[in-house]
Structure formats: structure tokens, C-alpha cells
Amino acid sequence: MNDLLQWTNNNLALLISALNALFISALFVHFYFRAGSLLFLRDKLWHYLGGKESFYIAEFEKMRKDARELEHFRFEFNVPAHTIKDAKLFERWVSERKIPLSSIKKAREYIDWNDFSNLGTKRINYQLRTRLILAWAISLYTAFAILVALILSPYLFLHFNEPKSSDTFFMSTKEARFGYFVGSPTLNRENCTDNELKEKIEKTYNITANQIETICLAFTNENDQKHLHNEITKQRIAMSIFSALLLYFFFAAIKRSAKLSAAKKIHEELHSSS
Secondary structure: OHHHHHHHHHOHHHHHHHHHHHHHHHHHHHHHHHHOOOHHHHHHHHHHOOOOOOOOOHHHHHHHHHHHHHHHHHHHHOOOOOOHHHHHHHHHHHHHHOOOHHHHHHOHHHEEOOOHHHOEEOOOOHHHHHHHHHHHHHHHHHHHHHHHHHHHOOOEEEOOOOOOOOOOEEEOOOEEEOOOOOOOOEEEOOHHHOHHHHHHHHHHOOOOHHHHHHHHHHOOOHHHHHHHHHHHHHHHHHHHHHHHHHHHHHHHHHHHHHHHHHHHHHHHHHHHHO
16 A cells, blocks of 8 residues: 555656546547537637638638537537538427427437437337336445445355355354344354354354354454455455446436436427427
């Protein structure tokens, strides 16, 4: 850890420069995919290098302005218009149908943009998709909640492979539990001398007497205690990463549900007015 901190301090300027470069690159990529071009940037470079700002021929100048106007339109409204005519048809469609731009922004990928003279929503079962997405979101959140509870748990999930495979049990630096629920048989430093309890565990669970003795010895062995502590930390880190992914996909599902809801509303408004 100290080596990592030292390396970070020595290369802080390099890291900041790399992050800035990544951020600027990501920004330009975002601009390009949203606007469909980077004419504004090319204009700045052209003017900086001494190029003239406009055409002398009126027809050429109109074409130049239309291209910049279309780029601005695409970036501002996130609508994949190919021509100024497409942009004007979109504006007419929004005005006549009185559709909020916020709803169009959410439902963008569910709008059929192939023909701007006859815009509408894609023909899919919005209600079914919304229910499936909500079910998926509930499943993700349930898994996330269970995982958080396991992260807070001080136990490590273990089982023996040799000489005989055992059932999974839960072990901390203070005790080993053989079961999920409260009241399950538990071994600790104090009751490891209880032969009756050990025999009960051996008969009830798929575990041998030697394996039980190995568990009991781990409570008094300093190296085993350190190993358990390290493995529990690793398990928590792995679960934390996985829980972060689950939370990300949960919010992505909620966002998808909002998009479907907006598309469904537009779909119903279009068909009710037609």
C-alpha cells in the first residue's frame, strides 16, 4: 500500500494529464455522436489558421449556414435529422401534437425516425416491456439488498475439498456456523471441547471429525486468524464491487422503465388523436 501511495505521489501530474485527456476525448466523442458532426470545432481551427469565415457566393453561404444550423439542432434536441427539411417537419409534428420535448428526449430510441413526414412510435408491446423491466429492477434490488447484508456479515463462506468434500459453512475469526438461520449449530473457542456437539455436527452435516478439529484449531492459531481476516476482507471487496454493479444495472433498469413509460404515453396520445 505504501508503494502504491508513493508511486501515485510521484506520478500525480502524469495521472492528472491522462485523466484530462480522457475527459476531453470522451467529451468530443459525446458531441460527435449527439450532433453527428464537429463542424463547430473545425470552424474554430479554420478561423484560427487564417481561413475566411464565410463564402462570397450566397448559395454556398446558405449551405454552410444550414449545415451549422442542422448540427446545432441535432445537438440541442438530440433528434437525428438529416436535413433542414427534416428538422422543420419535426418542429411541426411537435407543435401539432403538443408533445413535450422532455418526453421526446426520454422516448427518443422508441420513436421511428425513418420518415420525418410521418413520425410515430415503434410498434412494440410497451406494457409488456415495462412490466419485464420493472420485474428485472426488483430482482436486481433484491439481490443488492441480500449482498449488502452479506457484506456486513463477519463470516467467510468456506468448505473443505480434501480429503472429503464438505458442506459449506460460515466462519469468522470467532466462530463457525453450520446453517443459515438463528439457532444453527455453532462452534467457537469455548465449545470446541464439547464432544457431543461435534458429533452432532458430524452426523448432521457432510463434514468429518478431522475437518471439525481443523476448524477448532483455527480459533487459537495466530496465522489462521490472520488468514481468515484477510480472506474476509477480500470477500467483502469482491461483494462490494458486485453490489456496485447490481446498483448500476438497477438504476439503468429504472431509467429504461422511464423511457418506456414516456414512449407509451406518446404512443397512446398519437393513436387517440388519429
